[in-house]
Amino acid sequence: MSVALADVQFSRQGQAVIARMTGEIDLSNAGNIAGAIIDAMPNASLTLVLDLSAVDYLDSAGISLIYQLRESLRTRSQTLRLVVPSNSPASDALRLAGVLRHIETIETVAAALHNIG
Amino acid sequence: MTAENPRFDVVRHAPRAGQVVLAPASTELVPSRQVRTLYRLSDPELSELSLDEFLDELLVRVQDALAVDTVAILLVDDETQQLVARAAKGIEEEVQRGVRIPIGQGFAGRIAAERVAIFIADVDHADILNPILREKGIRSLLGVPLIVEGGLIGVLHVGSLRPRTFGDRDLAVLQVAAARAAPGIERARLFTALEHEHRGAMLLQRSLLPKRLIDVASVDTAARYLPASDEVGGDWYDVFELPRGRLGIAIGDVVGHGLSAATLMGQLRTALHAYAVEDHGPARTLELVDRFVQTMPDYAMATAAYGVLDPDTGSLCVASAGHLPPIIVGDGVARVLDVPPAAPLGAFPYGGCQQHQASLSPGETLLLYTDGLLERPGVPLNTSIEELREIVSGAGSAEAVCEVAIARLVPARGPRDDVAVVAMQNRRVPVELSMRLAADPRVLGDVRHALRRWLRERGADPKAITEITLAVNEACTNAIEHAYSPGPAEFELRATARDGQVTIVVSDVGRWRPPRGSHRGRGLAIIDAAMDEVQVDSTARGTDIVMRRRV
Numbered sequence: 171m172s173v174a175l176a177d178v179q180f181s182r183q184g185q186a187v188i189a190r191m192t193g194e195i196d197l198s199n200a201g202n203i204a205g206a207i208i209d210a211m212p213n214a215s216l217t218l219v220l221d222l223s224a225v226d227y228l229d230s231a232g233i234s235l236i237y238q239l240r241e242s243l244r245t246r247s248q249t250l251r252l253v254v255p256s257n258s259p260a261s262d263a264l265r266l267a268g269v270l271r272h273i274e275t276i277e278t279v280a281a282a283l284h285n286i287g
Numbered sequence: 288m289t290a291e292n293p294r295f296d297v298v299r300h301a302p303r304a305g306q307v308v309l310a311p312a313s314t315e316l317v318p319s320r321q322v323r324t325l326y327r328l329s330d331p332e333l334s335e336l337s338l339d340e341f342l343d344e345l346l347v348r349v350q351d352a353l354a355v356d357t358v359a360i361l362l363v364d365d366e367t368q369q370l371v372a373r374a375a376k377g378i379e380e381e382v383q384r385g386v387r388i389p390i391g392q393g394f395a396g397r398i399a400a401e402r403v404a405i406f407i408a409d410v411d412h413a414d415i416l417n418p419i420l421r422e423k424g425i426r427s428l429l430g431v432p433l434i435v436e437g438g439l440i441g442v443l444h445v446g447s448l449r450p451r452t453f454g455d456r457d458l459a460v461l462q463v464a465a466a467r468a469a470p471g472i473e474r475a476r477l478f479t480a481l482e483h484e485h486r487g488a489m490l491l492q493r494s495l496l497p498k499r500l501i502d503v504a505s506v507d508t509a510a511r512y513l514p515a516s517d518e519v520g521g522d523w524y525d526v527f528e529l530p531r532g533r534l535g536i537a538i539g540d541v542v543g544h545g546l547s548a549a550t551l552m553g554q555l556r557t558a559l560h561a562y563a564v565e566d567h568g569p570a571r572t573l574e575l576v577d578r579f580v581q582t583m584p585d586y587a588m589a590t591a592a593y594g595v596l597d598p599d600t601g602s603l604c605v606a607s608a609g610h611l612p613p614i615i616v617g618d619g620v621a622r623v624l625d626v627p628p629a630a631p632l633g634a635f636p637y638g639g640c641q642q643h644q645a646s647l648s649p650g651e652t653l654l655l656y657t658d659g660l661l662e663r664p665g666v667p668l669n670t671s672i673e674e675l676r677e678i679v680s681g682a683g684s685a686e687a688v689c690e691v692a693i694a695r696l697v698p699a700r701g702p703r704d705d706v707a708v709v710a711m712q713n714r715r716v717p718v719e720l721s722m723r724l725a726a727d728p729r730v731l732g733d734v735r736h737a738l739r740r741w742l743r744e745r746g747a748d749p750k751a752i753t754e755i756t757l758a759v760n761e762a763c764t765n766a767i768e769h770a771y772s773p774g775p776a777e778f779e780l781r782a783t784a785r786d787g788q789v790t791i792v793v794s795d796v797g798r799w800r801p802p803r804g805s806h807r808g809r810g811l812a813i814i815d816a817a818m819d820e821v822q823v824d825s826t827a828r829g830t831d832i833v834m835r836r837r838v
Binding site: 192198263266267269 | 816
């Protein structure tokens with residue numbers, strides 16, 4: 171009996187699917203979460219907004235999840251927009267892993283939805 | 288049809304074949320030894336018997352007194368208004384096959400419906416419903432109703448394998464047996480039904496309480512449930528994990544007793560747990576449970592208290608719906624928490640349950656309890672709460688708090704009302720952290736919580752805690768991914784602090800594998816970036832990753 175570490179909630183806005191993740195993402199759940207997000211992404215959608223602002227913890231397995239999602243979306247001609255506010259736990263992990271300067275992050279979901287059809 | 292026997296007063300001619308309705312016997316009974324045993328069916332010593340034991344006793348005595356081949360007792364099933372074979376001698380099949388006779392039909396059914404004695408001289412030519420009577424070769428039957436205070440409770444009948452004319456004396460004997468036994472049957476039946484409900488409620492109560500308490504590294508928990516000596520009640524407790532390493536602790540007391548209280552208790556415990564894991568917080572959770580109680584079809588009322596502990600910070604948030612105040616025990620002193628009590632659940636539609644913000648430091652224990660623990664006639668509740676505070680103040684563990692409270696406050700013969708207590712201690716953080724862990728990704732969450740607590744106690748600032756936790760998590764991930772050994776694989780974590788520097792060692796039993804792929808590379812990058820010093824020591828028994836950082 172233990173509580174699920176993380177949860178993902180989906181919503182749609184126009185052509186975008188917003189996946190809001192909460193809780194902790196590590197080796198124990200990253201694979202399942204990636205699968206759940208891919209499954210929830212319809213072919214007709216153009217963009218996935220992955221919202222990490224309410225994530226309490228993210229490690230290298232979580233960072234791999236982001237890369238894996240980006241790859242899967244690219245093969246379907248879809249794009250990933252990553253919401254990671256500065257000074258959030260997710261941004262700490264991205265900074266320490268040295269990937270923050272290689273991937274584009276956006277401060278808010280509203281900004282991520284800007285200019286999407 | 289030859290059953291008309293001149294020795295009986297026939298009160299009216301039976302409209303059904305073969306049955307003769309008899310007037311009550313008028314014979315003055317000569318009290319033979321056998322008849323005296325029937326009179327004694329109402330002796331007080333028999334009142335202790337269970338229903339089955341009492342009926343057996345009746346069967347034996349009737350068979351003996353009348354020298355008959357069969358005796359059977361059918362009792363009225365109130366729900367179906369049928370007679371159900373409950374005990375028999377010579378025709379045990381009646382009971383084994385669960386024979387049911389609708390009241391009004393056949394031999395026994397008519398005795399019950401018309402409350403008369405009926406004699407059947409020849410079964411072969413009579414209107415009887417139950418085939419077992421013919422199968423067994425019974426030739427003649429005599430039956431009387433069992434009546435208590437004007438109410439019919441069943442039928443008692445005897446049978447003979449040879450044709451037999453049951454005479455007036457036989458009827459008188461059977462009537463004595465029925466009159467003397469009926470109250471005993473009713474009493475034993477009520478007693479057995481109560482026993483049955485009591486046992487059922489007890490079983491239910493047990494099955495609705497947690498089978499075992501949670502096992503997490505951050506807290507120690509203990510609980511006790513003591514049923515009341517006579518009746519089961521609706522007390523419950525619960526302890527469960529919440530998101531982000533926090534823990535929920537709940538207690539409640541449903542107003543009332545018996546099966547219905549125990550059932551409601553189970554529903555409330557489930558409802559509270561369900562709202563709690565949605566992370567609504569104590570006050571909102573109790574409001575939602577109250578809303579749930581308001582929708583119950585039957586009037587229901589309960590008190591409850593619910594607290595959420597974040598062991599990482601010691602933050603404790605408690606709300607109460609009319610429940611007794613929690614007590615916090617630590618270092619030889621105990622204090623009563625001043626939680627603003629809202630109305631009990633189900634009392635009236637309410638809102639605005641307030642929560643009380645407190646802290647439970649490492650080593651301190653939170654105690655929740657129900658009023659059964661304090662119930663003593665004539666003693667004001669506040670005095671009892673003060674006494675409880677005094678009693679538990681010296682206890683040093685969750686187990687000890689429960690133990691001393693029960694030992695000192697519950698009478699040896701058992702509580703008058705049921706009692707539940709549940710305690711949770713925020714575990715002391717050891718000076719050195721040492722954990723032996725299964726090589727399973729599911730341990731990572733616990734490792735992070737234990738490490739954060741330890742780092743906070745060592746005076747690390749929030750940034751250092753975040754970064755060191757990330758690094759150690761990556762070292763553990765590495766150990767888990769690369770673990771290989773026969774049997775269940777394990778790894779170890781040791782953390783020490785000296786002169787403002789923490790040293791954390793993660794040891795696995797495998798050989799260090801250079802990171803492969805970008806995934807592991809990022810893990811190593813995190814370790815390097817987060818720690819001042821990283822060193823990989825490969826030994827014969829495995830690999831140690833040694834990480835140091837100033838805090």
